[in-house]
Amino acid sequence: MDVQALVERVHGELKTRTDEGKVADYIPELAKVDKAKLGLAIQMLDGASFAAGDADEPFSAQSVSKVFTLTLALGRAGEALWSRVGREPSGSPFNSIVQLEQERGVPRNPFINAGAIVVADVILSGHQPREAIGDILRFVRFVADDDTIAIDPLVARSETETGFRNIALANYMRAFGNIHHPVEKVLGVYFHHCALAMSCRQLARAGLYLAGGGRNPLTGSAVISTERARRINALMLTCGHYDASGDFAFRVGLPGKSGVGGGILAIVPGRAAIAVWSPGLNARGNSLVGSLALEMIARETGWSIFSP
């Protein structure tokens, strides 16, 4: 199969549909992004890589970064993390506060905002935000094997100024004792890692350890155990697209994590990591054209964790 031809075909077919969907506008800095962008990158475990469109242009990772902070926090807290955050799909939008009240401050999973804020609190433990942010950035550069990856300070500040809902979530969990550090510090970490700027190519490389059973064969690094990689993939499958996770599993059939910046990272265990980017979002806050691109790639390649 000619994968390069495939990504080019997908890019060509979907390029015309980038005007559908709606750019996230609640973060002012994100609202400025050019909706016509479309990038695709596939990084194979065997070293081959394929890309099309705006695959080398950095975009705001936003919630896609939660995959990396979860990996880091599990390294710090181990399985004890699961006493502070659940592993179930929430059945609710990404920023819902309802379940937090019913479940007394314990978020459903680490990929909804509340859960990722708990993860940030774990990473922060005992340190200053600046150090924790440094740790996250170093980890992402390490897994992507690319020291040029950076955090966009304008986006970080843009979120800080308008993130009332996240401030509410964090204070709410603090009221239940499930946030241990001052809320401003925890959100400082959270807003900064959401502001990671990465290109499709960088993102696909950064996710490769999840396709490789915890190991990045390109660098030879054993990032995490095979079991942990397997479990993070499971969480991405069941919880990676908020209340559209079931639909993504149904249509694409791969573990994936989306962000409101329009990026999606998808994992093909034993084969590849795929990153797509298109800023227009669908009604559930996931990249509209990005989802379609992954659906096409999965169908054409037959890469699905649910197929023989």
Place this chain on the structure above:
Amino acid sequence: MDVQALVERVHGELKTRTDEGKVADYIPELAKVDKAKLGLAIQMLDGASFAAGDADEPFSAQSVSKVFTLTLALGRAGEALWSRVGREPSGSPFNSIVQLEQERGVPRNPFINAGAIVVADVILSGHQPREAIGDILRFVRFVADDDTIAIDPLVARSETETGFRNIALANYMRAFGNIHHPVEKVLGVYFHHCALAMSCRQLARAGLYLAGGGRNPLTGSAVISTERARRINALMLTCGHYDASGDFAFRVGLPGKSGVGGGILAIVPGRAAIAVWSPGLNARGNSLVGSLALEMIARETGWSIFSP
């Protein structure tokens, strides 16, 4: 790998824990089941099969049967089915009515009770309950290649007499126009297919088409398309264990469907179908020892859709 030795070892280790958990008691006939039972069966796509314990004793399939009725209903209604039932994890217990109110009578997915009742309504379409039940039974016998499979009339009647919550769910959806036939008829079909009695060995064989890309290689029958098999597997993964689906994906890593009779069917795409049975349930209504058995099998074999 010696799979037969494995299933025997799993059986040996877990046999002593069958007293944990709690037999479903809201269906009087199920409450009579011997809690000490433990059966395991693995049916490989290559024809090999392995079993241990009470693998040949029929038990009440209950919600596991929803996998087969969904397959049948998709054959009847095609993708139009999805206008009447969703594809998202519910985040709520199997018999919750809350989301039905918020989402105006459209159940979250076909595996919670409300969704399976809609599926029964689709199978019923235009026929009498007796015919619809006959269709379901014929279909299950066909996929399992076993004409001795039957419906337990005592269990069916036992559910009919006590199923007030299901009567409530069906009437509630009827109020929104999402049940088209008289509620008694629809529930007649639903209660009867839940009362299917199957052994682990029969169940594993019946599920083999989902491991085989829609095709049962033992009989040579093409049951459904590869794409449909893939999608049913995706639904089992995200929704097959009610509000513990995320945890099952995390711990076992295979598409699975559980029933309150204590059975679980799990699919290893491209390899095998596995059936386990142990009547004691955990707090979320899934077989306690059955879940542990699948976790052990998945770990020892490395069979996980999330691993390389």
Place this chain on the structure above:
Amino acid sequence: MDVQALVERVHGELKTRTDEGKVADYIPELAKVDKAKLGLAIQMLDGASFAAGDADEPFSAQSVSKVFTLTLALGRAGEALWSRVGREPSGSPFNSIVQLEQERGVPRNPFINAGAIVVADVILSGHQPREAIGDILRFVRFVADDDTIAIDPLVARSETETGFRNIALANYMRAFGNIHHPVEKVLGVYFHHCALAMSCRQLARAGLYLAGGGRNPLTGSAVISTERARRINALMLTCGHYDASGDFAFRVGLPGKSGVGGGILAIVPGRAAIAVWSPGLNARGNSLVGSLALEMIARETGWSIFSP
């Protein structure tokens, strides 16, 4: 104050607005009612009575009848009734099922549908529906001192045929053990008392015992104790208009109970009972013009339980 002139003025002013609002259409028989109707009746404790418009035309009491069944059920079960139904505003629409799940089958109050169905179950206790319906009818005729009051069999049947939501509520509570009789029998009683046909004049007279501290001075009958009358009035105030009860208290300031037939009964303790009827409903399912009429009457007369 010339109360007769007032009711005529209110009738004259509001007659032109009866085309606003929407007649309840989920009960086919109710949908046939002439929206232009407007009746008002005030029955004073001193025997004087005032009326205007269609005050002598019987309409379907619907939920207004719940005031009388509650009175009857309290006579049967006494304060023990409150272990099966709460006394709090529900904050939800009249037919909501959500709280029933969270509160395990115990309805918030006796005026939402679920609560009134429990009340019907209490009245039924040990009898046949026909007898229970007879008891209710006798009680209403007794308090209204009018043996011509009847139940409209067409309306009762109309509800029976379409009342899926009520069937759902009743079965749901039965699943929790809070309905003791077969659901069909309980709903038989419920649908029939909702089908009571009464004119404004009859309804105002029937409610007089609640204004008179439990005693109807016109007939000299001591219907209930002063304390019980006071408490039923309190329930009407906090729960009588579903999720618009607060607004009714704010605007009218009198205990009141509305029905989807367009009737409202309001109580002026120590002074009078008022009945209004206009079939067009507002967004919350209460008579639009009827509410306005009561607001005008309360403002002009100064009759408010919240004023000196």
Place this chain on the structure above:
Amino acid sequence: MDVQALVERVHGELKTRTDEGKVADYIPELAKVDKAKLGLAIQMLDGASFAAGDADEPFSAQSVSKVFTLTLALGRAGEALWSRVGREPSGSPFNSIVQLEQERGVPRNPFINAGAIVVADVILSGHQPREAIGDILRFVRFVADDDTIAIDPLVARSETETGFRNIALANYMRAFGNIHHPVEKVLGVYFHHCALAMSCRQLARAGLYLAGGGRNPLTGSAVISTERARRINALMLTCGHYDASGDFAFRVGLPGKSGVGGGILAIVPGRAAIAVWSPGLNARGNSLVGSLALEMIARETGWSIFSP
């Protein structure tokens, strides 16, 4: 009737039960209060006053102060206030955030925390917190005709340090645009007015204008219109005790507002204002002995807005 003898009798009977209930402990400064305290004061419109127990000892008004801030905010914003806060019972605990999500940042009523925070935002409008707090203090001193009333700075600070849930509520509403000032400023006002320290005697006098149709006959001041007083009383009746408002109306039958400091203000329109204080709270967060005291007073005097 000898009202002084009555309050003494009530005090004597209930004094022994002050060990029941639980002092609010989430505000550290409140947790230090002596649970054995019990104060009662009745201020008649005719000038007579009656008191027993610790009626002259100041306690933390907490949510009782919301009656006064609502009065003040209505004076500022008029009926336009109701576009930012509802008038319905919430059916939920005082600090619930669930309905805020469903109802897009508009609190159910001005007496739950979220609603009172909106009220504080209205009072703040354009000013500094210090000025707004000064306005509130002046208003309370004016209606109580007592310049010694003060705000307890330790309590105010104690709330500020631990009020994570209120910070969450305020930020959540700000996310929906229903808080116009910086959250810290709004909560500064809110925490300070909750820290008002008043004795039962002061509180009863301060509430007298609500019994007097908006006018305090002792001072001759016309505080608000009769209609506004009537409406505030209605809100106290339906919403003054959070999700136990229905029960309070049922048992006591008077408009009332409780606070977690253990105080309750009750209004007898046309007759008197009553204040009780006992720090032990019941399961719903209202003064346990205070509620019982009001129930006894209402029963013995026959003062109920629901009686003739």
